Amino acid sequence: MSMDLTGITNQNEYYTNHYFSSIFEENASKTISTWRAEAKNNDGIRTPWSLLRDAAKQYYPLHDRYVRAKDDSQILSNICLLADTYLEALGYPDAQPELIEIDDTLKVPVYLEINKANGAPLLWILLAASQEKDAGILEKHCFSADTIGEDNSNPKSPGEMTTLDNEELATKILFGAAEPPRFLIFIGMNQIALIDRNKWNEKRYLQFELEEIFSRREESTLQAMAVLLHRNSLCPKEGIALIDELDANSQKHAAGVSQDLKYALRESIELLGNEVLYDMANRQGRNLDTDPVDAGQLTMECLRYMYRMLFVLFIESRPELGYAPLKAQSYMYSYSLESLRDIADNIRDDVE
Structure with missing residues (x-):
């Protein structure tokens, strides 16, 4: 236990x-x-x-x-x-x-x-x-x-x-x-x-x-x-004081987590970028051979999107901080994770 x-x-x-x-x-x-x-x-x-x-x-x-x-x-x-x-x-x-x-x-x-x-x-x-x-x-x-x-x-x-x-x-x-x-x-x-x-x-x-x-x-x-x-x-x-050993372990763990997050973010950007390319080719009908996507711009847009997602995850997990009007309809229908789910579901329905 x-x-x-x-x-x-x-x-x-x-x-x-x-x-x-x-x-x-x-x-x-x-x-x-x-x-x-x-x-x-x-x-x-x-x-x-x-x-x-x-x-x-x-x-x-x-x-x-x-x-x-x-x-x-x-x-x-x-x-x-x-x-x-x-x-x-x-x-x-x-x-x-x-x-x-x-x-x-x-x-x-x-x-x-x-x-x-x-x-x-x-x-x-x-x-x-x-x-x-x-x-x-x-x-x-x-x-x-x-x-x-x-x-x-x-x-x-x-x-x-x-x-x-x-x-x-x-x-x-x-x-x-x-x-x-x-x-x-x-x-x-x-x-x-x-x-x-x-x-x-x-x-x-x-x-x-x-x-x-x-x-x-x-x-x-x-x-x-x-x-x-x-x-x-x-x-x-x-x-050495135990409190210092615990603190050293905490910092090592934080550094390890930061490294893991870096690789996880990189993987997420790759997955997101591939999904964007798939959507362009299959749902929007864009010919990526004759009309290629700027790889640098796509990477930057995916990175921005991931940081926005992380921010939304944070503010919705800590409502007591008051960083966003989470109960307001304007937030719920335009910016919330729930609204993003609705968008994803609608796109999925269009593809199917």
């Missing part, structure tokens, strides 16, 4: 979509097998996904309270509690909250920092919350665990949370800090986001919908979550 990635969003193709849906499972299998073998051979070791399944048991009582309550005075402390559970399951050390200065106007509440061997920052984990419960993880704001009261209440002052939302904050950290980390992990009540500095200029990141993932408790989904967020995947003590 293939890996179920429901609840894990590949925003703006952090990995190419085809790689993530079809190839990622194969590349992650070695790590999953290693974890499974370690747990089998050591009584005191459990797999990361089994620990994440336990985290789901803690998640739901706190999440239900969060959803039902108009003002949950312990929301921030509950996010801290859940974050600690996730971090333990994913191989991270205990949190060490600190404020790190980015510039004269901004200090970032970092919940946990993982450093390189030379002491430079490699990964920051940040906690996020918002008064708007439906806000996405990057629309929320970071808070410091040190500002939570002794009774586990929320900070008294809104000023104790960052003024920048997390999307702006990520940009400020990754491209404005003198010595930025490569990775940011934002943890909120409903979502987790993994951001890589190498991909953030195009706003490519991974997002984990915790309610959906934990409600289903699908083993392969929890395995994928563990592979993508585990400390050893992002910040191994030695060797």
Whole structure:
């Protein structure tokens, strides 16, 4: 059975979509097998996904309270509690909250920092919350665990949370800090986001919908979550990070797909050109010996047609982008794939 990635969003193709849906499972299998073998051979070791399944048991009582309550005075402390559970399951050390200065106007509440061997920052984990419960993880704001009261209440002052939302904050950290980390992990009540500095200029990141993932408790989904967020995947003590191996494989796959597409496009142009010549000779009655077709012009027209077809296929597969009025009659009867089918059927009837 293939890996179920429901609840894990590949925003703006952090990995190419085809790689993530079809190839990622194969590349992650070695790590999953290693974890499974370690747990089998050591009584005191459990797999990361089994620990994440336990985290789901803690998640739901706190999440239900969060959803039902108009003002949950312990929301921030509950996010801290859940974050600690996730971090333990994913191989991270205990949190060490600190404020790190980015510039004269901004200090970032970092919940946990993982450093390189030379002491430079490699990964920051940040906690996020918002008064708007439906806000996405990057629309929320970071808070410091040190500002939570002794009774586990929320900070008294809104000023104790960052003024920048997390999307702006990520940009400020990754491209404005003198010595930025490569990775940011934002943890909120409903979502987790993994951001890589190498991909953030195009706003490519991974997002984990915790309610959906934990409600289903699908083993392969929890395995994928563990592979993508585990400390050893992002910040191994030695060797190449798994996240970089996955990225290299994704790029190789994309290059291979591009090469395949090039040859497929060439073949399509040849087939289309031959169909045009057949139609001219048989349906239109044109003598191609005495009235030949300009091969260069025919190739160019077929290429244009194929690119138009690819564009129509794209916009009809992604209606949410709003690139064309797909429901308008003018589009349906003049430009849509359905209208092209009608034209082809009419020509086929004429030939028959």
